[in-house]
Amino acid sequence: MDLYEHQGKELLREHGLETLAGIVAGTPEEARRAAETLGGTVAVKAQVLTGGRGKAGGIKVVHDPDEAEEAARQILGMDIRGHTVKKVLVESGAEIESEMYLSVTVDREAKQPLILFSTEGGVEIEEVAETNPDAIVRLHVDPLIGLQPYQVREITFAAGLSGDAAKGVGRTLQNLYEAFQKLDASLVEINPLVITADGRVLTLDSKVTVDDSSLYRHEDIAGLHDVEAADPEEQRAQEAGLQYVKLDGDVGILGNGAGLVMSTLDVVAQAGGEPANFCDVGGGADAEQISTALDIVTSNRQVRSVLFNIFGGITRGDEVARGLLSAIEQTDISLPIVVRLDGTNAEEGRQILAENTPPNVHTEETMLDAARRAVELAKEGGQ
Amino acid sequence: MAILVDEGTRLLVQGITGREGAFHTGRMLKGGTQVVAGVTPGKGGQDFEGVPVFNTVEEAARETGANASVIFVPPPFAADAVFESLDGDMSTICCITEGIPVHDMLKVSNYMRIQDATLIGPNCPGVLSPGKSNVSIMPGDIFTQGNVGIVSRSGTLTYQIVNELTQRGIGQSTAVGIGGDPIIGTDFIEILKKFEADPETECVVMVGEIGGNAEQRAAEYIQSEMKTPVVAYIAGFTAPEGKTMGHAGAIVSGGDSTAEAKSQALQQAGIRAATNPTEVGALVAEVPGA
Numbered sequence: 001m002d003l004y005e006h007q008g009k010e011l012l013r014e015h016g017l018e019t020l021a022g023i024v025a026g027t028p029e030e031a032r033r034a035a036e037t038l039g040g041t042v043a044v045k046a047q048v049l050t051g052g053r054g055k056a057g058g059i060k061v062v063h064d065p066d067e068a069e070e071a072a073r074q075i076l077g078m079d080i081r082g083h084t085v086k087k088v089l090v091e092s093g094a095e096i097e098s099e100m101y102l103s104v105t106v107d108r109e110a111k112q113p114l115i116l117f118s119t120e121g122g123v124e125i126e127e128v129a130e131t132n133p134d135a136i137v138r139l140h141v142d143p144l145i146g147l148q149p150y151q152v153r154e155i156t157f158a159a160g161l162s163g164d165a166a167k168g169v170g171r172t173l174q175n176l177y178e179a180f181q182k183l184d185a186s187l188v189e190i191n192p193l194v195i196t197a198d199g200r201v202l203t204l205d206s207k208v209t210v211d212d213s214s215l216y217r218h219e220d221i222a223g224l225h226d227v228e229a230a231d232p233e234e235q236r237a238q239e240a241g242l243q244y245v246k247l248d249g250d251v252g253i254l255g256n257g258a259g260l261v262m263s264t265l266d267v268v269a270q271a272g273g274e275p276a277n278f279c280d281v282g283g284g285a286d287a288e289q290i291s292t293a294l295d296i297v298t299s300n301r302q303v304r305s306v307l308f309n310i311f312g313g314i315t316r317g318d319e320v321a322r323g324l325l326s327a328i329e330q331t332d333i334s335l336p337i338v339v340r341l342d343g344t345n346a347e348e349g350r351q352i353l354a355e356n357t358p359p360n361v362h363t364e365e366t367m368l369d370a371a372r373r374a375v376e377l378a379k380e381g382g383q
Numbered sequence: 384m385a386i387l388v389d390e391g392t393r394l395l396v397q398g399i400t401g402r403e404g405a406f407h408t409g410r411m412l413k414g415g416t417q418v419v420a421g422v423t424p425g426k427g428g429q430d431f432e433g434v435p436v437f438n439t440v441e442e443a444a445r446e447t448g449a450n451a452s453v454i455f456v457p458p459p460f461a462a463d464a465v466f467e468s469l470d471g472d473m474s475t476i477c478c479i480t481e482g483i484p485v486h487d488m489l490k491v492s493n494y495m496r497i498q499d500a501t502l503i504g505p506n507c508p509g510v511l512s513p514g515k516s517n518v519s520i521m522p523g524d525i526f527t528q529g530n531v532g533i534v535s536r537s538g539t540l541t542y543q544i545v546n547e548l549t550q551r552g553i554g555q556s557t558a559v560g561i562g563g564d565p566i567i568g569t570d571f572i573e574i575l576k577k578f579e580a581d582p583e584t585e586c587v588v589m590v591g592e593i594g595g596n597a598e599q600r601a602a603e604y605i606q607s608e609m610k611t612p613v614v615a616y617i618a619g620f621t622a623p624e625g626k627t628m629g630h631a632g633a634i635v636s637g638g639d640s641t642a643e644a645k646s647q648a649l650q651q652a653g654i655r656a657a658t659n660p661t662e663v664g665a666l667v668a669e670v671p672g673a
Binding site: 106108109111112113126142143144181184186211212213214216217243245247255256257258259260261262263265266267268269270275278280282311312342343366367368 | 458459481482483484485486488489490492493494522525535536537538539540541542543546563565566590592593594595596597600616618619620621622623626627628629630631632633637642658659660661
């Protein structure tokens with residue numbers, strides 16, 4: 001789960017990181033009042049769950065409340081990479097001496113948290129990695145032992161810092177690592193981390209991603225999920241415990257198991273079709289879950305045919321067949337549905353389907369034939 | 384021979400009395416697996432289909448000589464179950480549970496460094512050696528004994544491919560589902576090493592997907608260290624960037640994580656890669672001895 005800048009900053013502040021004073025505004029008038037309260041030069045920053053907002057014109061530095069109101073008027077409602085701006089963060093200015101980069105992520109290969117630090121802040125770390133790789137310090141942390149003081153020193157020495165600046169950056173790193181752990185984050189990134197003219201070490205911009213699997217133990221963070229920013233079908237799927245990703249095509253796809261569904265999407269594309277979605281009904285899916293999945297997939301109006309690819313392991317074929325029939329009954333789906341069923345209790349499943357097959361349901365034996373059929377039916381339906 | 388599980392496997396089921404644990408224990412017993420013990424805290428002294436249930440892994444291992452475990456406990460308690468299995472000296476641990484927090488798995492996998500055990504998963508279907516032992520949720524009926532090893536990040540894709548192989552009359556030595564999470568106990572390379580050392584395995588099928596760079600590392604290993612021929616398949620060419628495709632670990636985040644990048648690395652390493660699961664069967668059929 002990605003957090004908005006202002007949400008991430010609030011959580012980081014709770015873990016001792018220092019930020020500039022800021023106020024969230026949803027209207028130009030609120031932005032004006034925020035600028036009045038903060039006083040002086042302020043930055044008006046679009047709150048979106050995507051990068052590149054600076055380049056898109058989503059950040060403006062202004063000098064008085066009039067300008068803040070005008071900036072907010074321009075930024076609110078703006079579309080940044082498909083995300084509509086609904087809120088801005090109005091933030092105090094600062095006199096910046098130097099900009100750095102600091103993040104903690106999960107290194108899948110090393111199976112350890114990875115700290116990245118760079119003396120070149122304010123630009124994408126991937127860019128620095130290409131243009132000036134020596135500016136980046138990489139440090140792995142054993143999660144059983146935690147971040148050690150010598151590791152903090154390695155970073156501050158590499159940055160050429162001394163005195164109060166070294167202490168400030170060191171403390172920031174320790175606090176950030178603690179936040180990474182306590183928040184169950186998969187990413188905490190500060191870019192830029194700045195040292196001000198008066199020696200303060202500040203988090204100017206932050207990105208926080210919290211591991212979805214940990215949300216059961218972070219009710220406060222789960223509550224921050226922006227329901228309105230999500231695609232309505234994706235939102236419904238999430239509430240139903242289904243894995244669903246909306247795509248642009250016209251062949252609706254359901255299956256069990258992420259790999260099999262991804263493969264089904266690929267095979268549909270190879271057959272000349274375009275997948276409308278990814279939908280994994282998951283292990284142990286029961287009739288009700290399947291019916292909800294089918295309903296969500298077909299509520300996308302672009303869908304012309306549905307391919308239902310089930311290979312039974314943990315999901316039992318008889319449950320799948322019953323779920324499919326009850327879904328068709330409940331939702332009154334008239335779209336052509338191609339079913340391919342195999343694996344655990346598949347015999348029973350096929351029998352259930354054979355005894356009750358509605359006219360719009362077509363069964364195929366293999367995955368390739370099923371994909372071809374679904375693509376053909378989508379093309380016919382589109383005419 | 385087979386790898387990880389065989390006739391000598393004495394299996395302990397953690398979460399044996401839960402819905403999934405019970406269902407799959409029944410299947411594993413029917414498949415001929417020696418399920419010697421179950422563990423459900425608070426239900427010690429009961430039995431499940433003739434299998435004694437214990438309160439702790441330590442007690443179960445002491446009483447029954449269990450040497451491998453399979454875990455069906457819910458995500459909040461799964462890391463604890465893995466630690467209990469490790470401290471109870473299980474040599475092979477299959478964690479089926481999906482949805483374990485990444486930070487829990489970071490602790491588990493760093494504890495694994497100082498352990499002499501193999502953790503398969505989490506978020507995996509387990510391990511099955513046809514005719515020998517089934518420590519998994521895989522549908523045993525589609526397997527047949529033979530010489531093809533399978534290692535995969537996806538469960539149902541494994542079944543799909545096994546089915547294609549069996550229908551062509553090609554049997555399997557062992558199928559290993561290593562799991563779809565970002566942090567898993569055992570990566571491709573460790574399993575490939577075991578297959579390379581297994582005299583019975585004449586060909587290996589490797590099934591990868593988007594996310595991470597484990598396929599690239601495996602490709603390097605295959606090219607430099609393996610004599611056993613490998614046929615690969617990668618899923619997720621149509622996956623958009625930044626979206627989790629079902630598996631927590633299946634996400635395109637640029638660079639190495641795309642299906643194209645993986646497929647390219649395989650190609651550069653001279654590894655045959657199929658474009659769909661059916662083609663895997665056809666490519667394996669061309670390998671002598673498979």
